[in-house]
Amino acid sequence: MKSTDSLRRSYAMAKFFTYFFLILGAIIMVFPFAWMILTSSKTVPESMLIPPTIFPAKWMLDNFKEAVTSLPFSHLYWNTTLMVFFRVICAVLFSSMAGYAFAKLKFRGKNILFGLVLVQMSLPSQIFIIPQYQMVAKMGMANTIFALVFPGLVSAFGVFFLRQTYMSIPDEVGEAAYLDGCNQWQTFYKVMFPLTGTSVAALTIFTAVFAYGDLMWPLVVNSDLKMMTLSSGLSTLKGQFSTNFPVLMAGSLLAMLPMVVLYLIFQRQFVEGIAGTGGK
Amino acid sequence: MNMKLSAAARREENWGWFMVAPTIIGLVVLNIWPFIQTIYTSFCEHQGFGHYRFIGLGNYIEMFGNIEFWKATWNTIFFCILTVPVGVALALFVAILLNAKVKFKGGFRTLFFLPLVCAPAAVAMVWRWIFNGEYGILNQMLGQNIQWITNPKTAVIAVAIVSIWSSVGYDAVLLLAGLQNIPKTLYEANSIDGAGKVRQFFTITLPMVSPTMFSVLIMRLMASMKIYDLIYMMADETNPALTDMQSLMYLFYRSSFVAGERGYGSAIVVWTVSLILLVTLIQFWGQKKWVTYDI
Incomplete structure (x- = not known):
């Protein structure tokens, strides 16, 4: 002892x-x-x-002034905001609908259709990039906000994640609403959807952080400097100022600032949101 | 049997189809069809403007005979060897520290997690400056003159350091959740037996956290196999160490979108995905040997 x-x-x-x-x-x-x-x-x-x-x-602030004159930061902020906004809206809306249906409704083909979700989740996104780019180019939509949002119109991960959330809600909740005269849609958006707040917040943060950091797709699809995101725009600075590190640091700071500020305000939601989704 | 569906059941089925429709249409258009197309174009030559000519195994023969491709494959594997074991071990260490009774636990967690919300492009830019051979602060502190990013021997290591720095907080938070699920009573019973801290770590902590560790390992491995953004930012076309640091996904990007050889690029991405699936399968097969799902 x-x-x-x-x-x-x-x-x-x-x-x-x-x-x-x-x-x-x-x-x-x-x-x-x-x-x-x-x-x-x-x-x-x-x-x-x-x-x-x-x-x-x-x-x-001289270096910041130089960074802002060499790179159209106001466009980059705006494009990034719109891309994140639309990707989040699509992910939350479509994934909630599908997540609810896969968790709570009976319909033929359900397992096969959910299999498609799992297949997408297990494949790296790069395998889709060339055909996705060709589709955008064929539609004449390169260098648009739509192009930035395009691969994020649906989120297989979001469907998988919200399906788990809906499965954890007891069936009785939906049945009670149904007996009160709600149809399936009303049961979903009046009763069930409001119960998934935490998960929806997590999916929102996860989608936003991922879209904001993504580099390959915005580089491929939007080559016009005014249509770039913060990530892809910043990457063009390294060629322009290869040894002027003070300007490069000012540009990097401007590019990371919005998300860092949001993170410091919503620390807990960020950590729990990103870690809680288990990542991809 | 289907004919006998009640009206209510038929309504439910229609709602089900309606609600999954946007997702399924999106998946087919954005993912399933492109997946098939990529496999097909890997057997084709791109003739410009989205036109392809079937050439059979041509791209694969070219690829397997190309030294740059094999180097990129090795760089990717080497990067995984550096980031996965070291990164996950460090993350476990950080998680154990955060699991102790410490003050400002939330503050530490916030700091370790911070790189995750920063765009990799910006993170890589900052590290380019730190690693700079002539004026970088790292060499100044070490009193060395290492050309971190342009020396073929250190380029991948430099990228791996940035990658580990970026992800260790995230992995640690996941592992911390696993640690917190270990019942305290296990340790109490064990310490009555007089077991030391080190033995407790190997007999209780490690087995109990192994399922979480397995999922973190798989996730880190898949992310490392796909490494692209950090290398894109840290390597330039003029970098003498370019072929010694480029990963498969960076080679894919350069072949497909810089050189415009989309057939060849498709072959590279098909190879990479096959490699990822193979490595993941090996992991799932190997987990039986070390992952404990119930005690």
Whole structure:
């Protein structure tokens, strides 16, 4: 048997190491962001000093001005907002309907149709990209908001996820509404849909974060700088300012800012939403 | 039998079809048909403007004889070897730390999770600067002169570091949920036996968290096999290490949309998907050996 004294000492040691590694980890997580912010206020010669200075000589917005003049950020913000908005609306609306039907209704072909959902979920999205791009091009819709939204018109993952949510709601809830004279549609949108708030919020956050970070599809489909998203637009800066890192850092900061602000406001919903959906 | 459906049952069936219709039509148009098309075009030569000519196994023969393709395959596998075991082990470590009784737990979780909401393009841009050979802060701190991104030996490692940094918080949050499901009584019973912390980790924690760990592993593996965005941002066409760091999906992008060889690009994507399915199957087969579903 250990004495209480040595037990207390080993407990204190464990506590020390836990904090040590957590703080070390936190520093590693924060450092790139801090370095980005510090660099974004330096002049180019200042950024290339050896040994480097930590703080900029003076806080200034010149690099942000240069980033905004080289890249149409107002368009990028607007396009990204619209793409995220429409993708979220489509994912929530269509996935709720299908998720409810797959969970609660009896109809012929249900298993085969749900099989299609599972097949899509297990395939990487890149396998669809060439034909999807050709469809958009054939419709003459390249360089539009529609093109950005196109692959996200339906979300197989959303259907799968909301089906699980509806399955966890007892059948009696729907039956009671049905006996009160609701038809299937009314049962769905007046009674069942309002019960899925948490899951719908999770799907919204998941869809938004995924669409916002996506790079390949917006690059492929919208080549006009004014129709790009924040991600694809930012990627064009690296060719333009290959060694001007202060401007590149200012641009990166502008590109990540909206989602980071939303994240800091809705931390809990973000973490639980993205982790709760189990990702894709 | 179907003739005997009651009116109510028939109504329910119509509602069912109506409500899944947008999803099913969307899936067929956006996914199922494109999937078949991609497989077909992998046997074709693209002649411009969406016209294809059937050439049989031509693309595959060209692909399997191409050193750049094999390098991209190896780079992808090497990237997975770096990110999956190291990334998931680190995530488990972070999850265990977060599972302890600590102050500011929420604050730590928020920080570790932060990279996930940042666009990979922006994250990669910041790391390009940190890894910069001449003026990058990493070399300054290490007192080294490593050309992280342009040296063939370190390029994939650099991308892997960024990838692990980006995903460790997310994986940790998933694993933390698994850890919190372990009943406290298991540890209490065990510590009466006088078992040390290390032994507790191997006899209780690891087996109990193994189902969560398995799903995190599968997810991380599938994501790593598809790595594209970080490499697109960190490699340039002029980078001397380009062929030593490009992944299969980046090669797919360059072949299909930069060079315009969509038949060849399709063959690459079909190969990649087959590889992903194969690796996933191996994982599911291997899980019997180490994943504990009930104790």
